[in-house]
Amino acid sequence: MSDESRAEKFLELFNKSREFTEELLRENERLRNELGALEEQNKDYATRYTEIEEQNNNLASLYVASYQLHSTLDFREVIHVVQEIIRDLIGGKSYAILLLDEKTNELQTIACDGEDQMPGVETISVRLGDGILGEVAKRGESYYLHRDDENAKPSLQRPLAAVPLKIKDQVIGVIAIYKLLVQKHAFTAVDYELFALLAAHAATAIFSAKLYSQSERKLNTIQSFLDLLTTTS
Amino acid sequence: MFTSNAKFLIVEDSPTMRQLIAFSLKRFQNIEIIEAVDGLDALRKLAGPEKIDLILTDINMPVMDGLKLVSMVRQNAQLKTIPIIIITTAGAEEDRERGLALGANAYIAKPIQTSHLIKTISELLAV
Incomplete structure (x- = not known):
């Protein structure tokens, strides 16, 4: 194989690996974005959970207070x-x-x-x-x-x-x-x-x-x- | 959650608080609530055939207060390992220290937050 064709082969291989690396980087970026969105969603869920917990707590207090007031x-x-x-x-x-x-x-x-x-x-x-x-x-x-x-x-x-x-x-x-x-x-x-x-x-x-x-x-x-x-x- | 029926003893002279605590504990599955109106009533129930897994007690009660109850439970060979949570209006630091020094495992000041109560019980009983 001549030097020229070896160089072409190398360039072809290099280009392929560059494309592959770029593809990996894009995929990595996409996954990172997805993870970020999931983390945000988790934070939202955690906040909502805390709010619902607090509401449950409040409703329990109100229910018990009302129940006891009318119990006698x-x-x-x-x-x-x-x-x-x-x-x-x-x-x-x-x-x-x-x-x-x-x-x-x-x-x-x-x-x-x-x-x-x-x-x-x-x-x-x-x-x-x-x-x-x-x-x-x-x-x-x-x-x-x-x-x-x-x-x-x-x-x-x-x-x-x-x-x-x-x-x-x-x-x-x-x-x-x-x-x-x-x-x-x-x-x-x-x-x-x-x-x-x-x-x-x-x-x-x-x-x-x-x-x-x-x-x-x-x-x-x-x-x-x-x-x-x-x-x- | 609990695999078999766990028995929680609520010791509280106020029916309002007894109901609120029992209501909050509904979050746990497979538990049975037993109620006592003061420390002496609690000791009677602890002496019964049912094995109690957790005691939640107020401090200020007639007949026998919660601190006396904690002290007596800790001195009893059969009962001394039962976890005890004090739930009280006495929220000063010295009150907390006194309750824990007598052998209570946790100290919660009223008004109670259900989430805090649940977290404390879960940590104590590792559920």
Whole structure:
């Protein structure tokens, strides 16, 4: 074989291997792009999974809170459930549940926790329309203390959150939260959902329990009266 | 998941929290939930014929609190190897240290995050 034909052969081989290398590089690039897209997709899935986990978590809290609120007609038990929701599900350390006395138009504490953190929380008495709590009861709209306002430290008159307990447009009371547990730094999205749930469901549960205990008392009175009539006749 | 029925004991005086924890644990297959309302009730159930695989306990409870329960379980030859998770509102660092020093395997502060609870259990029981 002449030098010339050897050189041609070599060139041909060289060109083939160059084409092959270029093909490999293209394939490599394509696979890298595909991998990148898959990684992006994985990240999307991971984000969505976390979001769904969080939603599941929130739904579980809402379901349990709602279930427990309507699990009894005993007034004290209903109040106890509201306290459990505020403490265990929202993370409230110092709070008060106030009910509105329709005769005096005054909100008064009927249950509370964390008196050592917020002295006086156990004896709050506010007229409808007075201060933040009175305004919340009058307007039927929740109040949240803005944390970015450095001067806004919670006090007895200015809670972290005040939520009206409403049956349709009628306010029957207010929940005021003054301090959160040490491990809880701020309200989260599910807390606002729980506040909304408490506003409606706690109100109806408390109202139903009150009506039930009233009807029980009346029934007992009627029964005693009937017993008296039967024994005297 | 568990190949045979694993028994988880939830020790909590609040029915709301008992239901929420039980609800969160539905993620695990083949588990049976047993509930106790305080530490003493838990000890009665631990003394029964059923073998408990995991204890999830609150701290602040009437009759017998969770810390006393952890301490008693760890002192009992038959029960001392059962993994224990404390779930409590007492979230300060010194509370956590005290709970773990008594022998709890994990310490979770309320309000609970289901994903965190599941991860903790999975790591403890290697499932």
